[in-house]
Amino acid sequence: MRRWHLGSFKTLLADALLIVLAWWLAFWLRFNFDVAEADVRLAWLTTPLAVLGMLAGLSLARVHRHAWRYVSLADLRRLAAGVAAGAVLTTALVMIGRLEGFARSVFPISALLALVLLAGARAAWRSLGEGRLAGHQAAPGRQPLLVAGTLQEADQALRTLKGAAHWQVAGIVSPRPEDAGRTVQGVPVLGTTTVLDQIAHVQQIGTVLVASPAGSGLRRELLMRWSGAGLSLLTLPAADEWLAAEGPNLRKVELADLLGREPVQLDEQGLHQLFAGQTVLVTGAGGSIGAELCRQAARFGAGRLVCLDVSEFAIYQLEQELAAGFPALQAEYLTANVRESARIEALMQACRPAVVLHAAAYKHVPLMEGANAIEALRTNVLGTLHVARAAGRAGAARFVLVSTDKAVNPTNVMGASKRLAEQVVQAVAAAFGDTQFVSVRFGNVLGSSGSVVPLFTAQIAQGGPVTVTHPDIVRYFMTIPEAAQLVLQAGLMGRSGQIYVLDMGEPVKIAELARMMIRLSGKPESDVPIVFTGLRPGEKLYEELLADGETTDATPHPKLRVARTTGAPEDGAAVAQAWIEAAGAAPDAAAVRAWLQSRVPEYRPRSAGS
Structure with a gap:
């Protein structure tokens, strides 16, 4: 603190000396360097007034807070304002004295000279400092x-x-x-x-x-x-x-620098009002998106954060991270499976969350084909139904389902199960009018677990080959924080039953993505070959964010639109629950796909290579 006062005093003293110099120069210039004795007396008499008035003006403009070495154009503009205010105060102080014979043209001349001297001194000091820095950098x-x-x-x-x-x-x-x-x-x-x-x-x-x-x-x-x-x-x-x-x-x-866009503009005030002091429950909290949703909820001041995941290790890792990053956060870490309705109901009643963010899901397309098809339905559909109903019964104000672009015109079980989950949420919304149920669709997320980026990273580290299914396959990408922030924004804006679509920017060819990652690794493409393996079961060349015949409505947020979809069947939730629970332990995969087609008419199964 003592050094700061000493520096400020030196700056003030230097400014005062320059103001005195400007004041006397103004007299000399006014009288062409032939100043009469009477004018010299007036100059001596008014110098304290000039210094006092100008320093007061500079103080009003807070000029003395500027560090001379780092002076900028903004600082010089403030300096000019301070000199102008100082000139007015000086004129007032001198004119109050009614000094006979005082040349009033001294006022504007001295103000101009003061501005030149004060600005010049600061510019010279900065130039000197940068010169020293340049010499130091050349070392x-x-x-x-x-x-x-x-x-x-x-x-x-x-x-x-x-x-x-x-x-x-x-x-x-x-x-x-x-x-x-x-x-x-x-x-x-x-x-x-x-x-x-x-x-x-x-x-x-x-x-x-x-x-x-x-x-x-x-x-x-x-x-x-x-x-x-x-x-x-x-x-x-x-x-x-x-x-x-x-x-x-x-x-x-990094890869996110190449595929990223302008930062997401959030309604910070609205999100703080939504989360501040509230209990927030996140399912799938140990996953990439779920963990980021937890971080964002903590950032916006959640009073209590309930993190739920089926993986003990994932929830442990999240606990360690949030404890270090948000030490004051009141958090609870739970292991539970969203497929167990009684467990979810009991937890929801115990914590009574105001906001529920449902990110728990099976999302790997090829793995959910064949014998695992029923597992996609049990987690993505039944799990969503259990969490949504429990949220409504617990009196939650908002429920947000994290959906996917693969739910649009799906060609695989995973995408069809997520489309059915959207319908289930819409059906539940009709039963709980006090809760706002919203679904949010977005595409691939850079670096999320199970995505192509970690796979490519491992393949490149091993020297290749990097496997791409098709030279023309394209996908939409966004970063994990961007996806999570837009999910929260949609949850804040959404009305019950709406499905939000995120602006994913331009689609990226997966082959180009692979080449970018090879380049980022510092290796030439000749050292890491790219091999095309053919489309996998359920995979298509491009993903859509809207189904055929759907349109969107604009929202106040430039990166969010509302999809206008056909209404969900009134009995959708009950029929889905009854069929899935009656399907048994190992239903035939073809039977699962056939039933999915009956509930999701736009679902068109696609086999490998087709």
Whole structure:
């Protein structure tokens, strides 16, 4: 605290001396450097008033809080406002004295000179500090770095890297040929991204900071063209990583950076009101999506979090993570199977949640074909029915089912079971008017358990081959936090019985995804072959977010739309429960598929390779 006061006093003293200088210069300029003795007397007499008035104006504008070394355009604008206020106060103080013969033109001249001197001193101090920093960065041990991006992106990156402990920016590489030869903050533009390898070779630099935003075409182009070619591609950390770090620690470009989009805009206030102080129950809490839903609920201030999963190990891992990340969170960790209605009913009555987020499900398409088909129905349909009914009976305000794009025109048992689960939720909604029942569909989630990304990662680590079912197969992707946040947003906005569809952006070819991941590993594609194995049972080339004949209605949120679907049968829940419970321990898979077709008319089973 003592050092802060000393620094502030030095700044105040320097400003006062500059204001005195501006005031006397104004007199000299006003009288062409031929100041009469009477005017000198007036200058001496009014100098304290000028200093007092100007310092008061600067204080009103809080100028003295600025650190000279890091002065910015915003600081200079505030300085100008402070000088203007100071000029007005100085004029008032002097004019109150009614000094005879005082030249009023001194006021604007002194104000202009004060602005020039004060701003010039700050700019000079910052330039001196940056010069010292540049000299320090040029010292041995600092790693040279190229910045790739537009001039605007490079400018932002250079500002971020000021004070970085390990990096020295040697040049900029722009996607625009007309930028070559220009400079940004004194750093030259050495050429275009099309010759990045040549520039890096000439400069003897192996590290490139990609300054373009996540999901941009330039970032994808740089990865596909240059990673695996002896260049290490880095990016700036995300906002949450900044909070945990002490400085601008760069990290490697990740898959989410290439497929990501603009950050999700959430109704933060509404979500805080929904969760703050409330009991929230999450099923499937040990899974990728369920765990992220737990994190988000904790972030929005849930008063009590009930985490439920059938896996003891998964719920244990979640307990360890949340205890470390949210030490003040009141949480309960339960092992239970959503297929056991009595257990779910008892737990729901005991905790009486205000919000239920139902993420428990079987989701692996090929595994749920054949002999496991009945298991998909028991977990995805009966499990959903049990949780939804229990939530309604316990008086929950909101119930959200995590659904999938595979529920649209399904070609596999898993997708058909999730479509039937949506119908079950709509049927239950009609029986519990005080609970808002909402379903949310989205596509593949990067890095979720059982998804293609962990599989590709393991295959690449082993040197390949990377197995892709078909060269033309495409899927929608989003990150785990993005998916979870949009699920919460839909739960906040939704009205009972609605099915929400998430904006998944542009679909991605799985073969291109595999090539991206190979490049990200730092290996050339020639070292890790891609093998096409053919479509698996129930798999189709592309997924849809809406069924045939369906339309959507816009919502206030740009990434959420409401699907208009045909109403669920009134007896849908009861019929589904009766058939599944009567099916026995090992029903014929063909019989399961036939019954599913009778309940989900758009379901069209597809065999492998068809």
